[in-house]
Amino acid sequence: MPTISRGQDAPPADYVTTVATAAEELRSVDAAFNDQLAEDELNQLRLRVSGARSTALDAVETMQKELELVSEREAQLGPKPGEGEPPDILAQRQDLTQRRGMLEAAIKRGRLVAVEAQQLADRMKASRAEQISTEVAQRVQSPLLPRFWVEFANHAGGDIGRLSRLIDAELRTLAVSLRGPKSWIGLAGFLAALTIEIPLRLLSRRLGQTLLLKVAPEGRIRRSAYALWRLVVETGLAIIAVWVLTTSLRWASLIHPRWEPIIDAFSSGVGISAYLTSLAGAVLMRGQKSWRLLPIEDDLAGGLRRWTWLLAGLSLLYMVLQSVSVAMSASAPAMSLMQMFIVSCQVVLFAGMLVTLARLRLAAQVEARDLHQTALSLLRIVAWLVILISLFAMLAGYVALGLFTVRIVSWALIIGATYYLTCLFADDLMTNMFCSSGRIGRLLVSGLGVRSGLVDQAGIVLSALLRISLTLIAVAALLFPFGTGFEAIVDNIRGLADGITIGEFTLSPGAIGRALLVFMVGVAVVRLLQSWLENKYLPRTAFDAGARNSISLITRYAAFLLVILWTLASLGIGVERIALLLSALSVGIGFGLQAITQNFVSGLILLAERPVKIGDLIRVGNDEGDVRRINVRSTEIELGDHSTLIVPNSELITKSVLNKTHANPLGRIQIEFSVPIGLDITPIRGMVLAAFQNDSRVLAEPEPSVFIDGIADGRVRFNCFAHVAGPRDAYGARSSILIDLLQRFYKEGIDVGTVPQKLELTTTGASLGPASASSGSDSPK
Numbered sequence: 001m002p003t004i005s006r007g008q009d010a011p012p013a014d015y016v017t018t019v020a021t022a023a024e025e026l027r028s029v030d031a032a033f034n035d036q037l038a039e040d041e042l043n044q045l046r047l048r049v050s051g052a053r054s055t056a057l058d059a060v061e062t063m064q065k066e067l068e069l070v071s072e073r074e075a076q077l078g079p080k081p082g083e084g085e086p087p088d089i090l091a092q093r094q095d096l097t098q099r100r101g102m103l104e105a106a107i108k109r110g111r112l113v114a115v116e117a118q119q120l121a122d123r124m125k126a127s128r129a130e131q132i133s134t135e136v137a138q139r140v141q142s143p144l145l146p147r148f149w150v151e152f153a154n155h156a157g158g159d160i161g162r163l164s165r166l167i168d169a170e171l172r173t174l175a176v177s178l179r180g181p182k183s184w185i186g187l188a189g190f191l192a193a194l195t196i197e198i199p200l201r202l203l204s205r206r207l208g209q210t211l212l213l214k215v216a217p218e219g220r221i222r223r224s225a226y227a228l229w230r231l232v233v234e235t236g237l238a239i240i241a242v243w244v245l246t247t248s249l250r251w252a253s254l255i256h257p258r259w260e261p262i263i264d265a266f267s268s269g270v271g272i273s274a275y276l277t278s279l280a281g282a283v284l285m286r287g288q289k290s291w292r293l294l295p296i297e298d299d300l301a302g303g304l305r306r307w308t309w310l311l312a313g314l315s316l317l318y319m320v321l322q323s324v325s326v327a328m329s330a331s332a333p334a335m336s337l338m339q340m341f342i343v344s345c346q347v348v349l350f351a352g353m354l355v356t357l358a359r360l361r362l363a364a365q366v367e368a369r370d371l372h373q374t375a376l377s378l379l380r381i382v383a384w385l386v387i388l389i390s391l392f393a394m395l396a397g398y399v400a401l402g403l404f405t406v407r408i409v410s411w412a413l414i415i416g417a418t419y420y421l422t423c424l425f426a427d428d429l430m431t432n433m434f435c436s437s438g439r440i441g442r443l444l445v446s447g448l449g450v451r452s453g454l455v456d457q458a459g460i461v462l463s464a465l466l467r468i469s470l471t472l473i474a475v476a477a478l479l480f481p482f483g484t485g486f487e488a489i490v491d492n493i494r495g496l497a498d499g500i501t502i503g504e505f506t507l508s509p510g511a512i513g514r515a516l517l518v519f520m521v522g523v524a525v526v527r528l529l530q531s532w533l534e535n536k537y538l539p540r541t542a543f544d545a546g547a548r549n550s551i552s553l554i555t556r557y558a559a560f561l562l563v564i565l566w567t568l569a570s571l572g573i574g575v576e577r578i579a580l581l582l583s584a585l586s587v588g589i590g591f592g593l594q595a596i597t598q599n600f601v602s603g604l605i606l607l608a609e610r611p612v613k614i615g616d617l618i619r620v621g622n623d624e625g626d627v628r629r630i631n632v633r634s635t636e637i638e639l640g641d642h643s644t645l646i647v648p649n650s651e652l653i654t655k656s657v658l659n660k661t662h663a664n665p666l667g668r669i670q671i672e673f674s675v676p677i678g679l680d681i682t683p684i685r686g687m688v689l690a691a692f693q694n695d696s697r698v699l700a701e702p703e704p705s706v707f708i709d710g711i712a713d714g715r716v717r718f719n720c721f722a723h724v725a726g727p728r729d730a731y732g733a734r735s736s737i738l739i740d741l742l743q744r745f746y747k748e749g750i751d752v753g754t755v756p757q758k759l760e761l762t763t764t765g766a767s768l769g770p771a772s773a774s775s776g777s778d779s780p781k
Helices: 012-032 039-077 087-137 146-178 183-197 199-215 220-251 257-284 298-327 332-363 371-395 399-433 439-448 452-478 486-498 509-540 545-570 575-584 586-592 594-609 649-654 681-694 727-748
Strands: 500-502 505-507 617-620 623-630 634-639 644-648 667-676 705-712 715-724 758-763 766-772
Touching (some): 012 039, 012 087, 087 399, 146 183, 146 257, 146 298, 146 332, 199 220, 220 257, 220 399, 257 298, 257 399, 332 371, 439 452, 545 594, 545 623, 594 623, 594 634, 594 649, 623 644, 644 649, 667 727, 681 705, 681 727
Antiparallel strands (some): 500 505, 617 623, 623 634, 634 644, 667 715, 758 766
């Protein structure tokens, strides 16, 4: 019995400790969680829960693999005997049993921790949703009522005083720092930020266009890639510029500590506003119609572009005002008035955008002719309803609801435009990378032998998969304002990545991608092997064309079977599961797929025994032709009129087939005719042999022969035979010999004909006598 090594495995105690640590982290989060937590605190707890769940699941996956190794070792030891087992083997068996028990217990505990973490995450999600509902449902005094303005006036003095003190604190800091030795740092940072934001941004546009004109192929991919270039580069430059500015201000000690949150909010607002303006510029491309993705005119692009600048500025203003209100501890009426101002500006902005769209659409005299225009009209109606809801909610005192509504509209616009841009780029990228006329496509076609149509189809399929992934991400991002934080979005994506578990089998995107990669590599290897066999090895052997085809086909199908098994194994489907599936489907295969199975087995018999091979001239029923291809299911036969007869392989195995080139490839010519009995047959025999000899296609061996088949009705019947190189030459040679022979008979005045036919007419019980038909003068058969 071989000794089984155990030194490379992690002790089960380590797994138990890992799961216990995750469980302790989960209990700590559960103790800290309550419904009154702020959004930031709740997001931090979500991150901890997500980490604990991931740790538990990773430990479970590792322990599952370790448990499989334990099972393999137990199988190597074999069944436990009754008595007399060697001590070392007994010790190994006991150790494996103990290890199995610890692993199974730890796996159960790890799964339980993952379930508890998911339940806690769901509770947090529900708590955040309830908080949002509570916040949105809060009502303040309506701005249409005098009481609101009275309360605002009562608190105005205090708000103005607190704002003044906040401003005075920063002014004093500036007065002191500007007289210091580091004041130039702030000025240098401001100039650097200005340089990054304006000259570099314009230079990046020209650089992107130049690079894409040189590198990218012609078509829409240049426009989509340039739009994505502008979005990423210009947003990145704006973030770098604001980081340089704020960092230089901090280094120069120009920021008062109370203004730090305001500066942070300003930096975040600049990043969001930069993304919004860059996104609008990438999609609209004002003044650059040739680079524009949307099928709109310059007037509409310019009109919408102005509103996007206002929307970006309003977003920045809201974040700054919100942080200032918190920093100065503004009163509730002041906060409500600030929010009402933002909602009013957002409503006016969205209404202006819709009016601009309607005015330009009316000026262009565009009619809603198709489903696309109808959908846009419905979206405009929905947008107007949302605007009215926000306005009436604010006027009724539900300021939080109005603010929440306009924020959702802004967020939806950002997500929709980003989704549109990324989907176009993903489609263009995949269809151009995997294109039969592209660089990668030509490499696949010429190097691996992949058909050009398959390359194009791969591009379309990969594009669809990418767009589906982007759609799921966009839907998850749309739920973010409803309390689904990015951590929850990441968890959902991770859950999709973990896959779907069916029994003991887990189907995940990673496993599918791995299986696709394995299949593609396997197919490439099979094609290379087949190309080597057909072009290098088999032509140098003594096999004929049919044998070479049989070897090539059998190798191909066997290799593809191995590739399929390899692909299924990469999905986690072992051979034993495949055997179980096939046994479960055996009844269905036996009845529903009986004909297909019969043809498949017959195809294998044809390839192995080769009763019919490629190049044979065969007759199946009334059809005769050359075998051109033998597949696993059917055989292709080319008939005399160049049409193709597809015969199921079972027909060639279970029924009679005439193979004219199976054993002896020679073709035989047979000519039958009759002459009057009074003629000398010796010259006639000499004419026939001379006609055979004059045709170069007639073989000397076996030599031609002339026989007298019989004498009847005053005529002598001749039956003549000759051979040619192959059955395909027999028909043409026979025609030429008949023409020559008829000319010789005509010159000698010999009456040649066929065997006379006899016809007897009878009635029931009495014969009317024989009635014979005289022999005709038809041409010989």
